[in-house]
Amino acid sequence: MNKLGGEKLLSIWWFFCLALVLVGVIFGVVLFYGGEYDIRSQEAGALYGNFFSCFVKDNAFLDSNVLDKDFDIFKECKINSELFKKEGSKFFFKVGVYDESSVLIVDEILMGDYSLEKNCANLEGIDAEAFPKCSAGTEFFFYVEDNMIKKGYLSILTASNSRGGTFKNGN
Amino acid sequence: MGEGDEVIFPQVIFIIANVIIFFLLISFVYRASSGALVYEQVYAKEISLILDNAKPNTNVSIDFSKGFEISEKNGWGQGDFNKLVNVSDSKVHVSLAKEGGYYSMYFSDLLVEFTFDKVQERLIIKIK
Numbered sequence: 001m002n003k004l005g006g007e008k009l010l011s012i013w014w015f016f017c018l019a020l021v022l023v024g025v026i027f028g029v030v031l032f033y034g035g036e037y038d039i040r041s042q043e044a045g046a047l048y049g050n051f052f053s054c055f056v057k058d059n060a061f062l063d064s065n066v067l068d069k070d071f072d073i074f075k076e077c078k079i080n081s082e083l084f085k086k087e088g089s090k091f092f093f094k095v096g097v098y099d100e101s102s103v104l105i106v107d108e109i110l111m112g113d114y115s116l117e118k119n120c121a122n123l124e125g126i127d128a129e130a131f132p133k134c135s136a137g138t139e140f141f142f143y144v145e146d147n148m149i150k151k152g153y154l155s156i157l158t159a160s161n162s163r164g165g166t167f168k169n170g171n
Numbered sequence: 172m173g174e175g176d177e178v179i180f181p182q183v184i185f186i187i188a189n190v191i192i193f194f195l196l197i198s199f200v201y202r203a204s205s206g207a208l209v210y211e212q213v214y215a216k217e218i219s220l221i222l223d224n225a226k227p228n229t230n231v232s233i234d235f236s237k238g239f240e241i242s243e244k245n246g247w248g249q250g251d252f253n254k255l256v257n258v259s260d261s262k263v264h265v266s267l268a269k270e271g272g273y274y275s276m277y278f279s280d281l282l283v284e285f286t287f288d289k290v291q292e293r294l295i296i297k298i299k
Contacts, residue, residue, distance in 0.1 A: 018192060025196055029203045039216045039275075046223040047278060078227065080261050080280040091278060164215055164275035169266055 036163060040133035043091075043160035048135040050077055051095055051156050055141070062143040062152065066097060066106060073109050084111040090162035092116035092132070096155040105143075105152060116159040132161035207245065210237050211273035215265040218256065218296065219277035222263070225298040227281055235287070235294035241267040252287040256294060 054077035057063045065071055073095070074081035084091055092112030097105045110117075120134035136157040142149050203209075214235070221231050238255060245268040248254035257264050258277075266272030282299040 018189075022192070022196060026199065029200050033203045033206075033209055037212055037216055039220055042220055043223060043278070046220065049224070050279075074280065078280045079278050083261055083276070083278050090276065162276045164212065164219075164273055166271055166273055167264065167266075168271040169269055 038133075038163075040160045040162060041135070043162060044133050044135035044158045047079075047091065047093060047158040047160065048137065048156050050079065051093065051158070052139050052154065054078075055095070055097070055154055056139060060141055062097070062141045067143075071106070073111075081111075089113045090132075090160065092120075092157075092159040094155075094157045097152065098155060099150065099152045112159070113161075116161060117157065120157060120159050132159040134159045207241050207267040208273070210241055211265045211267050212275075214238055214256065214294075215263050215273045215275040218263045218265070218294075219275040221296060222258075222277040222279045222281070222283060222298065225279065225281065225296075227299060229298045231296045231298070232288075232293045233296070234292065236292035238265070238267055238294070239289065239292055245269065252289075253285065255287070256285050258283050258285075 051073075054073075055063055055066055063076075065076060073079070074084075083089060084093070089112045092110075092114065094108060094110040094117060096108045099105055116132045116134075119131045120136065122131070134157065137155075139154045139156065141152055141154060143152055144150070217233065221233070225231065242248050242255055247267065247269045255266060261278065262274040262276050264272055264274045279298075284297040284299070286295045286297065287293075288295060
C-alpha cells in the first residue's frame, strides 16, 4: 500500500504538472522582464519643456530672438535637427506663437513625422500601444510691441514614438 | 530492505527533486530580474532622459553600481569603461555584456562626455 503511494507521488503526472508550472512561471518572467520601459511620455514632456524654456525666458517674457526671421529653433533650443528631418522620424513638434486675440505672431513651426500629430488628436481617452505619446498645452507670456507690454500665448504640441532597441557588439 | 525504507525512500527522492526544481526556478527568476538585459535598458533610458532634460554645462552623477557589477560578472569592459556607456548618432548605447546591449534615442544636441568613478560606483555625465 505504502509502496504504491510512493510510486504515485513520483509518477510521470506529478512531473508533468510541475513542468506546466515551470513553463508558466518562465513564460511570465520572460514576458514581464522582456517588456520595455516606456519613456515616450517623459520624452514628449521633456521636448515640451525644452521649447517652453527656450521661447519664454526671464520673467515670463518671450525671447526676442523668436521674432527674428532667421530664428532657428533647433540651434536656439539645442535640439538635434536630424532626428526630426530624417525619414521615419520618431518625433514631432508644433509650436505656435499667438497674441492675445489668437493671431499668429510668427509662423507656426512644425517638424518631424506629421502623422504623429494626427495620432495625437485621435488619442483622446485611448491608450493605444503603437500610437505616440503626446504632450500638449498652452503657456502664456509677455512681449513688447510698440513700447507696450502685451500678452500672448504659446501653443505647444510634442509627440514621441521613440522606442529603444538592442544591438550586437562588433568583435 | 525493511518496510520502513520502502516508505521513506520515494518520499526523500520526491522532496529532493522538488527542492532542486524550485531552487532552479527561483534562481532563474532572480537572474532574469537582475540580469544585463534589464539594467542595460534601464540605464540607457535613464541617461537619455537626463540628456533630454539637461541644460548646458551640467554634470549629473548617477548610481552605476549594478552596471559595474554585471559587466564585471560578464568580464566585459573592465579595461575600458567607455565600452559600457557611450553615445553616437543621438543614441545612448549601454552594453553590460560582450554579446551586445541596449540603445535609447535622445533629441538633445548638447555635447556629452562620460566618466566613470569605480570607487564610488558612479557614472558622471558631463553635458557641455
